[in-house]
Amino acid sequence: MREGRVRAVRQFNRVYTNVIGLLRGDYLDSPYSLTEARLLFELAQSGETERGETEISALRRSVDIDAGYLSRILARFEADGLVTRRRSDTDARRRVITLTSAGEHAFRGLDQRSAAQIGELLDHLTEADQQRLTGAMATIQEITGPRDRPAAFVLRSPRPGDLGWVVQRNGAIYAHEYGWDPSYEALVARIVADYAGRADSREAGWIAELDGAPVGSVFCMRKDDSTAQLRLLLVEPAARGLGIGERLVAECLTFARRAGYPEIMLWTNGILTAARRIYQRFGFELVDSEPHHSFGHDLIGQNWRLSLR
Numbered sequence: 001m002r003e004g005r006v007r008a009v010r011q012f013n014r015v016y017t018n019v020i021g022l023l024r025g026d027y028l029d030s031p032y033s034l035t036e037a038r039l040l041f042e043l044a045q046s047g048e049t050e051r052g053e054t055e056i057s058a059l060r061r062s063v064d065i066d067a068g069y070l071s072r073i074l075a076r077f078e079a080d081g082l083v084t085r086r087r088s089d090t091d092a093r094r095r096v097i098t099l100t101s102a103g104e105h106a107f108r109g110l111d112q113r114s115a116a117q118i119g120e121l122l123d124h125l126t127e128a129d130q131q132r133l134t135g136a137m138a139t140i141q142e143i144t145g146p147r148d149r150p151a152a153f154v155l156r157s158p159r160p161g162d163l164g165w166v167v168q169r170n171g172a173i174y175a176h177e178y179g180w181d182p183s184y185e186a187l188v189a190r191i192v193a194d195y196a197g198r199a200d201s202r203e204a205g206w207i208a209e210l211d212g213a214p215v216g217s218v219f220c221m222r223k224d225d226s227t228a229q230l231r232l233l234l235v236e237p238a239a240r241g242l243g244i245g246e247r248l249v250a251e252c253l254t255f256a257r258r259a260g261y262p263e264i265m266l267w268t269n270g271i272l273t274a275a276r277r278i279y280q281r282f283g284f285e286l287v288d289s290e291p292h293h294s295f296g297h298d299l300i301g302q303n304w305r306l307s308l309r
Helices: 002-019 034-046 058-065 069-078 099-122 127-144 162-178 184-196 244-258 273-281
Strands: 083-086 093-100 155-156 204-210 213-224 225-234 263-269 285-294 297-307
Touching: 002 058, 034 058, 034 069, 034 099, 034 297, 058 069, 058 093, 058 184, 069 083, 093 099, 093 127, 162 184, 162 213, 162 225, 184 213, 184 225, 204 244, 213 244, 225 244, 244 263, 244 273, 263 273
Parallel strands: 225 263
Antiparallel strands: 083 093, 155 204, 204 213, 213 225, 263 297, 285 297
16 A cells, blocks of 8 residues: 555656656756755745845755755855855854845746746636645645644635535535435535525625635524524535634624524534534533434434524
8 A cells, every 4th residue: 555655646746847847957947946946935035024134054944955055056146146145243153145136036037937837737727626736735735744834714705616615525525534425415505505595694604715725614594583503514624623613613603693693503413523522612512312314324413502692
């Protein structure tokens, strides 16, 4: 199994290096290699600070490059008038580097060409495939990158296409994680269709968005005139652990209170332990439970309620 996964990662590397042209010699038809272009990028980001300086030791750590190789590249940059190097004003033992105006010009050209290249790639994809691509890249970055990624997500109202995403992702995720059959996706489709068709001012939905892609959802719907119902809480597996589920539930409860509902209820299944812990943290109490056979499995259905007063 490990050997197959190694082959899969290597195959991905071969495909992606071809896609962005890393094997064509100079990067983006410029006089710079990929490593040199990356160094210019890092220096340009430092240039956005007040002093516009970067410690050479910090630059080396940020790109994980051999000290001798870095020194040779910086010497070339300095000879070409792209950077200046000097001792730090605050610590003479440290050396700092700054982009010159020529260096900033070189970076802007590379940055524009890189953006155009990726834009052209995306233009050949459908909106759905663009979301799949960026979502997959976010997953790769999350799994292989640093573990201190900030929870920079937003909640918003559903836009055209989002309701279809809710149906599709519920069906796919629950099939993958619990083995539920298509009857669950059919149930979700009916719930979403009811929400879309009623246009009720006492109902609302939210999409959680991370890095421009939807990663979660929840709906507040009318059970009856005095009871709201929380429905279809979902968080993408790659986005779990960021507090998105809690934020979605909190938004739903806030809306239900403002809409004048005295209480809110939800129906869930006993195997959905992560969601149940969220509900319990907000004060939901289990009212009753009953075995049932649905979605191809024997399950324990649960009704939970929370007073909003």
